[in-house]
Amino acid sequence: MMFDFWIILTGTLVAATSGILGCFLVLRKMSLVGDAISHSVLPGIAIAFMVSGSRDSLLMMVGAAVLGLITVFLIQLLQQGGLQSDASIGIVFTALFAIGVILISRNAANIDLDLDCVLFGEIAYVQWDTLIINGYDMGPAAVWFLGITLLIVLAVIGLFYKQFKICAFDPALAAALGIPVALFHYLLMGLVSLSTVASFESVGAILVVGMLIVPAATAYLLTDRLSIMLLYSVLVGALSSAGGYYFAKWLDASIAGSMITAAGLLFLLAFLFSPLHGLVARFSKRRRMKSMTA
């Protein structure tokens, strides 16, 4: 059926974009930045509503995108100021979220203004939200939107692959080589912010946050090379979205939830059986070492 295809394709596009960016975040120990953005955009939509007085999706997205950029900028700033990455993420997103709660309770208490209602989309509905140009039905808007996001991410990462790679593994070396490390950190975080906000609107928060972390973490266990890690991350993401969809069909359950569950299961497999870092491999290695010393 047509909608099977569209939902899996949308899931795969999100998985690919998030999977690529997620690898760099995992290496920099900043995986939770996606979750942080999913909360910290709240003041953005509150301000967008106060300015416009409507819940128009486009305006909400602009507000959210601005706040997303502010979030990653602040996180990066605090981190460069010497704070641990987990603490900087925690401080920025709770503070911004709290401001959002205050803004809404002061200005829009009587109306339905929460992230679930106005910003977060739902992957289940992508096939009906079609893009129409000159009377031609061009297929789901989300596919176009996320496809373009993926292309932008691919283009930027592809162009500066070497720089991003060195910055992720060894910022000190990168600085010594004359690479503007801070600039590339901001560039990466900017990409993360834009792609997550764009994906939130189309498919909802849980899918984006999950896809940003889980496939990249799975790939991290499977290889020690960044290029292979990127590939595995995208593959694991695509497999999770297709597998998760049929899982949801079988259970008659939430599609986004099932996709992330599938990703979680794949992670568990990698965690147990990865030939490099898996539990089983490490265990047998240790036993071999023991028998050698004994």
Next chain:
Amino acid sequence: MERQKIKKSPLQRFKMTLGVLALIIVAACSKVEGNTVQATRGENQEIIQVVTTTGMIADLAQEIGGTEVQVEALMRPGVDPHLFKASQGDIQKLDHADMVFYGGLHLEGKMTEILEKLERHKPTIPVSKDIDQALLRSGEDINGTQFDPHIWFDVKLWISAAGTVRDALVAYDPAHAELYKQNAEAYIGKLNELDAEIKEKINEIPEAGRVLVTAHDAFGYFGDAYGIKVMGLQGISTAAEYGSKDVSKLRDYLVENKIKAVFVESSVPPKAMEAVIAGAKEKGHSVIIGGELYSDSMGEPGSGADTYITMVRHNVNTIVEALK
């Protein structure tokens, strides 16, 4: 050589991905163009498959469509429409449906946008669409664009919704227009009786005691239509957080006005209300929970509140029993 090969391979891979992606998008596009919307019932169509969002709307569609329709509601009893999340099965139901009825006025939260877009594919009708805007309630600090979606608690407004459903069915299936008109007329008759019955019952409550305190502000239309002051703890949506100031304000109001009972709702957890009751008790005024009201959804089948009419009657009886 070896080094260069390693450096190049990711870029090549990106290019390949790019190519595949472009192919997929192009291939998928051409497929969609053939779709057309079937706006009327086909000759061989056995029965009209109707999908609605809430149970109340399903009940309405079943009453008016009668034997010609098979109605299914997406939201089960006890589900809050503002926060509804569709499962894979729900998508299939929407995809298979011939017609879709929903509440509109942003009752379905973010899903509203999708329902508006679904209209390009099949008849998708908000049952609130024919209601005069002057009769709709709007929040105070809202620029006139946001309305309270809980229209079913004013039976007169629900009669307008019945007319909307009738007209939509007549337009989709003109061959059975007479049947739909008859069904609608009979049902609207029953609704008018219900309206009169509510007014009579509410009169049993002493005038000073006509205050309905609930956990979320779903009963605004009910209050306006039947002369009851409605006090709520939350905003229009069940998702809005209530502040501690709201709790103490409501508590003081209960104590001052000696309100006998407050009510909890089937789709909202009663925790907030319990805080208010405990607060009032500390101040020496005892308030009881007058009972559970159905707000955003009807009762389970067999609960005695599983149709629109029995649900409204349950609410009215509960309120009158506790307050008179």
